[in-house]
Amino acid sequence: MPGQAGALSAAIAAFLLALPALFSIVNPFGGAIIFNEVTSLQTHAERVALARRVAVYSTAIMLVALGAGSYILSFFGISLDALRIAGGIVVAMRAYEMLSAPEIHATRKEDQVRPVGGTSPQDLAGYAFFPLTLPFTTGPGTIAVAVSLGTERPDGILQAVGFYAGAGLAVIAIAVLVWISYTTADRMAAILGSAGRQVVSRIAAFLLLGIGVQIALSGIVPVLHGALVR
Numbered sequence: 001m002p003g004q005a006g007a008l009s010a011a012i013a014a015f016l017l018a019l020p021a022l023f024s025i026v027n028p029f030g031g032a033i034i035f036n037e038v039t040s041l042q043t044h045a046e047r048v049a050l051a052r053r054v055a056v057y058s059t060a061i062m063l064v065a066l067g068a069g070s071y072i073l074s075f076f077g078i079s080l081d082a083l084r085i086a087g088g089i090v091v092a093m094r095a096y097e098m099l100s101a102p103e104i105h106a107t108r109k110e111d112q113v114r115p116v117g118g119t120s121p122q123d124l125a126g127y128a129f130f131p132l133t134l135p136f137t138t139g140p141g142t143i144a145v146a147v148s149l150g151t152e153r154p155d156g157i158l159q160a161v162g163f164y165a166g167a168g169l170a171v172i173a174i175a176v177l178v179w180i181s182y183t184t185a186d187r188m189a190a191i192l193g194s195a196g197r198q199v200v201s202r203i204a205a206f207l208l209l210g211i212g213v214q215i216a217l218s219g220i221v222p223v224l225h226g227a228l229v230r
Contacts, residue, residue, distance in 0.1 A: 088216025
């Protein structure tokens with residue numbers, strides 16, 4: 001059936017578009033290194049439980065931004081191009097900061113997500129959503145990327161359904177990677193060592209910088225084009 005083939009094509013295209021974009025901005029492997037430091041006093045079982053909560057909350061945030069983000073923008077009168085430019089600048093600035101001084105950036109994020117007043121399992125569970133999920137795991141950059149992805153949906157009903165199915169599958173895949181990475185954060189940190197953690201952080205930061213510039217350009221080019229043709 002042509003309609004089903006179009007829906008399948010839209011789903012595959014959406015998955016291939018959303019997965020690398022969300023992976024680079026969420027950076028589950030880099031986040032796991034910081035997660036390991038923040039939860040260093042907890043047992044492995046407690047880390048697993050906390051990682052599961054963060055993965056579930058991250059899924060909800062990304063799906064809401066993907067499905068309803070464009071409507072929220074319309075309600076507040078914010079254009080997609082403005083969001084792309086702002087989101088791209090935020091992502092690029094964050095990536096440049098990570099690239100130029102990853103140790104300082106990691107230390108700052110550790111301070112932001114470290115619970116105040118103790119590190120008991122109850123304290124960490126209370127911090128699962130804020131700040132471990134928002135803004136640490138799925139912050140403003142992730143939300144901007146998800147909203148931008150949602151605006152790429154095709155007009156046809158079947159194609160739109162396929163698009164959301166593919167993009168939603170990418171969101172779930174990212175959440176699973178977050179869960180696995182955070183669950184095995186202690187083992188990952190031990191394997192990489194100090195030098196390995198810095199290399200991974202710099203590679204992720206460089207990829208993130210490129211994505212931020214691309215997001216900004218996707219908003220700047222239409223604005224410039226519209227200004228020149230007037």
